[in-house]
Amino acid sequence: MLKRSEVKIEETWDLTPLFETELLFEEAVESVLGKAGEIEKEFKGKIVNAQDAVNVIAAYQSLYEALVPIGTYASLSLSEDQTNDEAQMRSAKVGQHYSKIGAQLSFITSELLLLDEAVLTEAKDLAPQFERYIDNLIRKKPYQLHPEAEKALAAFGTTFDAPYELYNTTKLVDLKFDNFEVNGESYPLSYNSFEGDWELESDTEIRRAAFESFSKKLRDYQHTTAKTYDTHLKIEKTDADLRGYDTIFDALLFDQEVDRELYNRQIDLITTELAPHMRRYAKLLQKEHGLEKMTFADLKISLDPTYEPKISIEESRQYMNDGLSIMGEDYQNMLDRSFDERWIDFAQNEGKSTGAFCSSPYGKHPYILISWTSRMNEVFVLAHELGHAGHFYLTHKEQNIFNSRPSLYFIEAPSTMNEMLMANHLLSNSNDARFKRWVISTIVARTYYHNFVTHLLEAAYQRKVYEIIDDGGSVNASILNKLKREVLEDFWGDTVEITEGAELTWMRQPHYYMGLYPYTYSAGLTIATQVSQRILNEGEPAVQDWLKVLKAGGTKSPVELAKIAGVDITTDQPLKDTIAYIGSLIDQLEVLSEEIASENV
Structure with a gap:
């Protein structure tokens, strides 16, 4: 590194x-x-x-x-x-x-x-x-x-704020990974290389060895990380009690302008109704890769890894311009500026924060952090972060600093919308079965798995943690491991073996230090899915409604913003429709896989 x-x-x-x-x-x-x-x-x-x-x-x-x-x-x-x-x-x-x-x-x-x-x-x-x-x-x-x-x-x-800073210091400064070996060959390991590369590696031996080595090192720091997290939770609980909120949930949802019904619905419906679809997807991955068993370490592999192209940073720019052109000239200018003026940090280096994020300071242009791996799925990650950038680029021009930031409930809608627009663009430009399967599998594996599965299961786990804290309890590594494992096993059933180390994924996510954030990814993507379908079917009028929403910033509540875009989130219908849409994507993947297999006989 x-x-x-x-x-x-x-x-x-x-x-x-x-x-x-x-x-x-x-x-x-x-x-x-x-x-x-x-x-x-x-x-x-x-x-x-x-x-x-x-x-x-x-x-x-x-x-x-x-x-x-x-x-x-x-x-x-x-x-x-x-x-x-x-x-x-x-x-x-x-x-x-x-x-x-x-x-x-x-x-x-x-x-x-x-x-x-x-x-x-x-x-x-x-x-x-x-x-x-x-x-x-x-x-x-x-x-x-x-x-x-x-x-x-x-x-x-x-x-x-110290617990969050301690978490990052432990994770990104103190925690050092040893190389791991497979068949006598040594491979380098770091947080960024595991989450950006090894977790997606198509070679099963290498992928599982990387997961085992990564988990082993995490385990060395589980007690310190758990104590850090417990301290953060106690601070939140004390603040909620001092201010007279009925529960810690009410305190954390207050600024989101969202009630418990919307919060619980998002977690409960997805946990029960999405699980059967995702189990089908896991079985399809297992079949296509010829795996004897499907483990937690195998869930992020590509359906067709031999097809996934490598892509340069410069090529990604063309994808952004083509895929997001429907958003209009002003938006297009923002995309060009982001590359020309170096708004984006693509580098991979020691000590760099993991994952990807967009920071949008009022009065300045946005900044995006991403660790570029040259994998095609990074196109969707970059489109996601540019969705945040485009949102605040527009709202900062229209609103004062007090009115610019919407509720956290809505914050992931513009980002996930860009992923859907990119997918719509790619699908409309090819009839090749293998390419269509690659695009659809990327939507499922990157857009929906990341936002509707990874983050949603984090939210389900987080809710269990807060219930313990709200009752006056505490958590440690053993409790957190147990809760995380239970959530994973409930969702995946006997379709996926929850291998040792999977329970430690609670250590990997900084969102736990940001209140009730994880569930908002699926909330935002629910809105984005419905609006992207409107854009696909209605074109420019739907785009103009969406641009109005982006420019409104924080002047409206999440319910009001969604309504402007043509979505009623006071009912469970948009969420049910989105889950059904994910199911239809997996249906298409099964059909395309059969079609491709028959052609290769």
């Missing part, structure tokens, strides 16, 4: 649009610290009428916009190489400054909520651009603590 200093610069992102020099970064930090002090001096204890409310919110908006690039720069420079001492210290320093500012300005929310609701309504009339911000404040009023308590909690901000 290359060190960060050894990778090609054209494969890295360019962070200079955030700050051209370290000196400018330091100056920006000093500036926001000064602004925070000025806001405190000017407004603390003096917010008594509607105009005061508008003035303090406007001042906070200006500060918030200045804070965003600082936090983004610190976060991204650490994500590209967690072993970098300078990046570690910078990130820690920014965290401390953010905690200080949070404590200093906690009075804003406290004092605004002490005003009569009629005064806040008048403030909305004076400044309609702050309506959403004020409405969200009013929603929080029942759970607001005494001003001094809020100040104390804000001061602990960076401390409360």
Whole structure:
């Protein structure tokens, strides 16, 4: 694995649009610290009428916009190489400054909520651009603590974030994998190489050996990781109790503007109704690969690995332009800029964060992290992250910083939509049975398996964990392993052998430190599946509705956003239709596989 200093610069992102020099970064930090002090001096204890409310919110908006690039720069420079001492210290320093500012300005929310609701309504009339911000404040009023308590909690901000930072340090800095051997040949192993390559390896001996070696090393860190996670859970539970929420679930779903019914439905329906379809898919994989038994380590292999082409970064650009052209000229320009201006970090290097993500700082262009393996399925990963980028590229142009971010429930709809658009494009441009099977199997294995199976089973497991915590219990490695294994066995039944090490997959996912996030992938993809079918059948009118949704940002609730796009998520029908659609894809794979097999006889 290359060190960060050894990778090609054209494969890295360019962070200079955030700050051209370290000196400018330091100056920006000093500036926001000064602004925070000025806001405190000017407004603390003096917010008594509607105009005061508008003035303090406007001042906070200006500060918030200045804070965003600082936090983004610190976060991204650490994500590209967690072993970098300078990046570690910078990130820690920014965290401390953010905690200080949070404590200093906690009075804003406290004092605004002490005003009569009629005064806040008048403030909305004076400044309609702050309506959403004020409405969200009013929603929080029942759970607001005494001003001094809020100040104390804000001061602990960076401390409360420590479990997530500890998790990443353990995973990406301390945890080192030994090479593994198969038939006398040695193979290198790392987090990124396992999740990006070895997990998808078509050679069964190599793939299973990599899984065994990977799991063995994870096991060495299971107790530390479990204790870190338990600490995070206790922080969430304590906060929920202090604020008077009935349960930890209510506290975590509050900001998502989603009730327990939508949350539970997503997990329960998929766990029961999708499982039979995915078991058929697992059996098809087993048959096509001639496996004596199907194990957990075999679930991510390609249905036809000899067909999957390798693809360069430059070739991926053409796929993005072709597959997403239906989104219009402005969107197309965004795609071109993302490559031309180095918004994307493709490099593989030591210490780099695993997986892929998109960071979209307000007032700046988005940034995407991905570790490019040259596998064709990376086209779907990149399309996914560019879906996030396109979403915030559009909403940031239309909305202020308070209105730009939608509910977490909706956040994965634009990303998974791009995967569906890419699939629609590829399928419409070929009648070759083998190519069609490859595209459909990629949709199932990458888009739906990742979002409707991997993340959904994480959500089912996470719900069991939170139930224990909500009842006043604790978790350790043994409990977490047991819960994870139970969820996997319930879903896969006797179709897939849940091999030793599968239970440790709870150690691999950072989403557990982000509240009730895992279930939102399937929620977003449910919306995306229905809208992509509308686009396929109706064309431009459906595209225009979707663009309206993207530009609306956080000005609407998830239910309202979905409704604009033509989907009613207050019922279970969109989810049932999506599960049926997945079943139809697997039907097609079975038919195409029979057709291809008969041609080869």
